[in-house]
Amino acid sequence: MEAILTVNNLKTTFLTGSGAVQAVRGISFQVGKGEIVGIVGESGSGKSVSSMSILRLLPGTARIDRESSIVFDGQELTGLTPKQLRQIRGKRISMIFQDPMSSLNPLIPVGKQVEEMLKIHHKELTREQLRRQVLELFGQVRIPEPEKRLKEFPHQFSGGMRQRVMIAMALANKPDLLIADEPTTALDVTIQDQILKQLRTLQQESGASIIFITHDLGVVAELCQRVLVMYGGLIMEEAPIDDLFENPGHPYTMGLMASIPALNQDKTGRLPSIPGSPPDMTNPPQGCPFAPRCPYARKICAAQCPPYVSLGENRRSMCWLLQPDAPAENNPFRKEAAR
Ligand SMILES: Nc1ncnc2c1ncn2[C@@H]1O[C@H](COP(=O)(O)OP(=O)(O)OP(=O)(O)O)[C@@H](O)[C@H]1O
Ligand code: SF4
Numbered sequence: 001m002e003a004i005l006t007v008n009n010l011k012t013t014f015l016t017g018s019g020a021v022q023a024v025r026g027i028s029f030q031v032g033k034g035e036i037v038g039i040v041g042e043s044g045s046g047k048s049v050s051s052m053s054i055l056r057l058l059p060g061t062a063r064i065d066r067e068s069s070i071v072f073d074g075q076e077l078t079g080l081t082p083k084q085l086r087q088i089r090g091k092r093i094s095m096i097f098q099d100p101m102s103s104l105n106p107l108i109p110v111g112k113q114v115e116e117m118l119k120i121h122h123k124e125l126t127r128e129q130l131r132r133q134v135l136e137l138f139g140q141v142r143i144p145e146p147e148k149r150l151k152e153f154p155h156q157f158s159g160g161m162r163q164r165v166m167i168a169m170a171l172a173n174k175p176d177l178l179i180a181d182e183p184t185t186a187l188d189v190t191i192q193d194q195i196l197k198q199l200r201t202l203q204q205e206s207g208a209s210i211i212f213i214t215h216d217l218g219v220v221a222e223l224c225q226r227v228l229v230m231y232g233g234l235i236m237e238e239a240p241i242d243d244l245f246e247n248p249g250h251p252y253t254m255g256l257m258a259s260i261p262a263l264n265q266d267k268t269g270r271l272p273s274i275p276g277s278p279p280d281m282t283n284p285p286q287g288c289p290f291a292p293r294c295p296y297a298r299k300i301c302a303a304q305c306p307p308y309v310s311l312g313e314n315r316r317s318m319c320w321l322l323q324p325d326a327p328a329e330n331n332p333f334r335k336e337a338a339r
């Protein structure tokens with residue numbers, strides 16, 4: 001796999017009045033050219049901060065550790081000046097967020113906003129060329145009646161259509177990497193499904209790589225080839241999507257899987273969720289971050305963070321129970337031995 005992005009030991013901390021929030025605590029991963037990688041995890045696990053760190057779209061209170069490295073297409077991004085980063089942002093790497101309304105200007109027609117995005121990086125385009133490209137982009141993301149709609153304002157669009165405008169904007173400059181942070185979470189299931197299908201088609205046509213962030217493992221299954229499961233600012237498990245579903249390699253992944261609607265909704269429509277709540281990142285556990293909620297936790301778990309164990313190609317997981325000398329009792333990875 002040829003990598004478009006290689007993140008190494010990324011640590012991002014926020015300096016706040018109530019202490020340092022250790023949002024991302026040393027994560028490493030790669031994204032291949034043309035690959036769709038999912039980042040999944042509950043609220044607060046560090047998904048957004050990880051992706052915002054790539055383009056340094058972080059508030060002034062954020063610090064990226066000196067030893068962290070983010071290499072995009074052969075170029076180290078952590079040392080770039082804000083001006084150099086702006087050359088990359090929106091052109092070679094673009095982002096889509098959950099709430100398109102907050103990224104769109106309510107006072108400017110949507111077509112104009114997409115044009116502006118094109119203009120930043122392509123000053124040479126004439127007005128007519130810009131208009132034609134916007135129409136083409138609207139067509140690509142299946143916005144009906146594009147001629148009419150490009151003159152309309154964001155409030156005249158439904159949530160799903162607004163998200164399509166955002167995707168058009170993100171694709172305008174043919175990026176090599178698209179980071180989509182919960183782009184379908186606020187949409188109803190049918191629209192969500194349409195947008196996911198469309199992202200997949202657009203990815204196939206453009207060959208771009210995608211990092212898709214979601215708290216929903218079901219969505220990851222539909223779209224991604226590989227997934228990183230995050231918890232407490234760390235990657236708990238990394239796996240090709242089919243392997244993960246067939247054979248989850250981490251108790252936290254097992255917990256997430258039990259809460260996928262299609263698989264596990266009971267008659268009342270309630271979803272089982274993992275009991276307990278995520279750790280306080282101003283004072284994260286020194287051992288395995290999942291220990292306070294893990295049904296398999298034992299003494300060592302709270303004391304020391306487990307090392308990664310390789311479970312095959314592109315597969316790793318950090319859990320003490322995967323160590324060769326781990327006891328078989330109450331060990332979900334040793335079902336045979338326990339019988
Ligand atoms: N600007 C900030 N200042 C201080 N702490 C922050 C800031 N932004 C995020 N955090 C903290 O960093 C941690 C990771 O947050 P992040 O937004 O990455 O979570 P997430 O996985 O994207 O969650 P969600 O699913 O809710 O979007 C959380 O503990 C959060 O409270
Ligand atoms: S290391 Fe321990 S607490 Fe963490 S997931 Fe594995 S068994 Fe559970």
Ligand SMILES: [Mg+2]
Binds near residue numbers: 048181
């Ligand atoms: Mg987030």
